[in-house]
Amino acid sequence: MLTRRSFLQSSAAAAAFAASAGSAHADATPGITATEIKIGQTMPYSGPASAYGVIGRTEAAYFKMINEQGGINGRKLNLISLDDGYSPPKTVEQVRRLVEQEQVAFLFQTLGTPPNTAIRPYCNEHKVPQLFVATGAAKWNDPKHFPWTIGYNPSYETEARIYAKQILATKPDAKIAILYANDDFGKDYIVGFKEGLGASHEGMIVKEATYENSEPTVDSQVVTLQGSGADLFFIVATPKFAAQAIRKSFDLGWNATRYITNVSVSIATVLKPAGLDKSKGLITGGYVLDVTDPRYKDNPDVKGWKAFTDKYMSAKEYIDVNACYAFGAAATMVQVLKQCGNDLSRENVMKQAANLKAFAAPLLIPGIAINTSPDDFDPIRQLQLLTFNGTSWEPFGEILQG
Amino acid sequence: MARRNGRIASIVTAAVVIVALAIPFFASGYRLYQGSQVLILAIALLGLNLLTGFNGQISLGHGAFFAIGGYGTAILMAKLGVPYWAAIPIASVVCFIAGFLFGFPALRFGGLYLALATFALAVAMPQMLSYKGFDAYTGGPMGLLLTKPHAPFGLPLSGDQWLYLFCLAFAAALYWAAVNLVRGRVGRGLIAIRDHPIAAETMGVNAALYKTTCFGVSALYAGVAGGLSAIVVGFVSPESFGLPLSLAFLVGIVVGGLASLGGMLFGAVFIEFVPNVADQLTVNFGESAKALPGAVYGVLLILVMALMPAGVAGAARALASLAARFFAPARRRTM
Numbered sequence: 001m002l003t004r005r006s007f008l009q010s011s012a013a014a015a016a017f018a019a020s021a022g023s024a025h026a027d028a029t030p031g032i033t034a035t036e037i038k039i040g041q042t043m044p045y046s047g048p049a050s051a052y053g054v055i056g057r058t059e060a061a062y063f064k065m066i067n068e069q070g071g072i073n074g075r076k077l078n079l080i081s082l083d084d085g086y087s088p089p090k091t092v093e094q095v096r097r098l099v100e101q102e103q104v105a106f107l108f109q110t111l112g113t114p115p116n117t118a119i120r121p122y123c124n125e126h127k128v129p130q131l132f133v134a135t136g137a138a139k140w141n142d143p144k145h146f147p148w149t150i151g152y153n154p155s156y157e158t159e160a161r162i163y164a165k166q167i168l169a170t171k172p173d174a175k176i177a178i179l180y181a182n183d184d185f186g187k188d189y190i191v192g193f194k195e196g197l198g199a200s201h202e203g204m205i206v207k208e209a210t211y212e213n214s215e216p217t218v219d220s221q222v223v224t225l226q227g228s229g230a231d232l233f234f235i236v237a238t239p240k241f242a243a244q245a246i247r248k249s250f251d252l253g254w255n256a257t258r259y260i261t262n263v264s265v266s267i268a269t270v271l272k273p274a275g276l277d278k279s280k281g282l283i284t285g286g287y288v289l290d291v292t293d294p295r296y297k298d299n300p301d302v303k304g305w306k307a308f309t310d311k312y313m314s315a316k317e318y319i320d321v322n323a324c325y326a327f328g329a330a331a332t333m334v335q336v337l338k339q340c341g342n343d344l345s346r347e348n349v350m351k352q353a354a355n356l357k358a359f360a361a362p363l364l365i366p367g368i369a370i371n372t373s374p375d376d377f378d379p380i381r382q383l384q385l386l387t388f389n390g391t392s393w394e395p396f397g398e399i400l401q402g
Numbered sequence: 403m404a405r406r407n408g409r410i411a412s413i414v415t416a417a418v419v420i421v422a423l424a425i426p427f428f429a430s431g432y433r434l435y436q437g438s439q440v441l442i443l444a445i446a447l448l449g450l451n452l453l454t455g456f457n458g459q460i461s462l463g464h465g466a467f468f469a470i471g472g473y474g475t476a477i478l479m480a481k482l483g484v485p486y487w488a489a490i491p492i493a494s495v496v497c498f499i500a501g502f503l504f505g506f507p508a509l510r511f512g513g514l515y516l517a518l519a520t521f522a523l524a525v526a527m528p529q530m531l532s533y534k535g536f537d538a539y540t541g542g543p544m545g546l547l548l549t550k551p552h553a554p555f556g557l558p559l560s561g562d563q564w565l566y567l568f569c570l571a572f573a574a575a576l577y578w579a580a581v582n583l584v585r586g587r588v589g590r591g592l593i594a595i596r597d598h599p600i601a602a603e604t605m606g607v608n609a610a611l612y613k614t615t616c617f618g619v620s621a622l623y624a625g626v627a628g629g630l631s632a633i634v635v636g637f638v639s640p641e642s643f644g645l646p647l648s649l650a651f652l653v654g655i656v657v658g659g660l661a662s663l664g665g666m667l668f669g670a671v672f673i674e675f676v677p678n679v680a681d682q683l684t685v686n687f688g689e690s691a692k693a694l695p696g697a698v699y700g701v702l703l704i705l706v707m708a709l710m711p712a713g714v715a716g717a718a719r720a721l722a723s724l725a726a727r728f729f730a731p732a733r734r735r736t737m
Contacts, residue, residue, distance in 0.1 A: 046696055047646070083681060083695065088545070088642050089635045093435060100432035114545055118637040121547065182534060183543035212529055 031105030032344045039079045040104030042094045047085035055326040056081045061312040062330035072337045091115035109134045113184045124148045129350045141378040154380040157192030158402035164196025175206045177230035182210040189236040206230050222248040235260045243274040250278035259283045266321045280390045285383030288324050289365045293392040301362040328361035367399045426563040434562040438634045441569040442627045443670035447654045448580050449623025455661035457616045458596030463520030465648035466527040467621040471497050471628025476546040476638045477539050486551050490629040494622045501621020505614030524648035528640040545639025659715025668714035
């Protein structure tokens, strides 16, 4: 009997079938032709995080350079990089557009923890490789639950653990004060730091203070932290606030050993505004080398970087540490594609991304290399401890692994 | 004349409904996602228009009520295990109360001062959402992930199609409710308060009650939209509900047409698609022009306002009366 319910159900079924049939033939290696590899990306070119937009632009320029050299196995790289304004709903929309409409082969260096968190379930459900996400959160190293998502930056937790272990080894009696951002970036560091210290040594932390990204200054927090009598100050802050904290702690005459995080190591954009003499003695862990350091003037990678920016970018990007970072990431992507040979299926791209052995991406501090395996989706686990001597970051000690 | 306009309006409405219902059977998942976003924005714009267009109270902070609806729904679903279809009504009631309570101090403000107060609310909301003390519920800066619902009763619809129809049902119901509200006694009271508050009070309209209730209803609409958005995107974080959202709502109601409920669909289409259009227009300028889309969006907005100062609805009305005058001059003379 043709009831209304059965009519509705069968017409819905017919329509759903028609709709799904339309998309079925798009499955065969989307984004890959004999002459092209389509790569998708979302980047905050507008909005509060737009300073990171240089990463997308550098990678696009790198792929352009590769194309001018003939491409990879005869295929040109086509990077489609869309603006998401660092807003997760927009990221989801742009990623769906890239995957469903533009039919990209995979995603590369999508930026930001909230944006990547929003798209990770979608990418894993649709088996689209979400490669080398541009964020340091620790959760990207989870091949068991999210086999299609792999990180790139040394995670903030790893970095904090390295600092903690080094502090335990060199200053076991230190009294530690921490200033950190009240967001995912700050929280990751605290978790890693406390883990590195271990439960028995958590008492070393005598005072913590947070700040919001919308605050104009962190000076009052620094004053509070100094009042705790700590002799070690861990500054977990992004460039603008790190500069303020460095300057204020010096101006207060606070004689503490100061550690800053890797995101704020740029001499040009952090230490100069803080004051180079006020930044003496800062300790951090680095993985991208400082191209303005005279120590590296004969380094072939630095020379290649100079030639690259002269031709494809400008002097501003030459000293921008974010651009240097992107240069290495783009080279890593090219390495993965070279390893794929002619099998550019999504499965093989993912397999090769998880198969990087001691790859020395350009502009990484000599001695630091990229390693991945099916169980280890944390490509960069090493950091070189650096201390600022007033003009440049000087390495000290060995390269540490976290 | 009015009867002919009414007939045209119902034909247009019917056409929109048919197109809206047909979309899930022809569109890809990505277009359905965009379609759902348009419906969600239309619901929020309906609410804001009730408050600003019909009642004259400017709000630059409806993104905050959108956020309360979104986070409310997400917390109910993720932390308290409430099913999605129940979470939205509950979260919207919370929004109604929040809007109603905000309406009390709003009575003291007018015009620019209310705009500033609501602006402050919009700016404060992302920070309030990432406040450490609420972390256990809100997930702090990490946000909350939600599982996408599947079609119920084993209906052969994809998740995208079901969510689109789910949003469509809410949009249709809320549109119908708004139309009835505006046509009735309450609507006339709201409009009277907007145009001549003292005369309205003299006629016995309880301005304070009407204004605060209007704020509450408007917040409820924004809350439903926020809740639907949380489910469709599958994720909420403080970054999802910043100041640009509140400003986009304002753009939407003006482009759609203040005091026009039907125009809200066009307002929603504008704020959903024009940023993408601006992106496409600047693609040819190369890598260094990545910040250009913002300027292009501004230019497009200025063009729209210059050509259609009363919004899309106003332009449609003007076109309709132009067409009527053109096509039936004879009848006019015998009137």
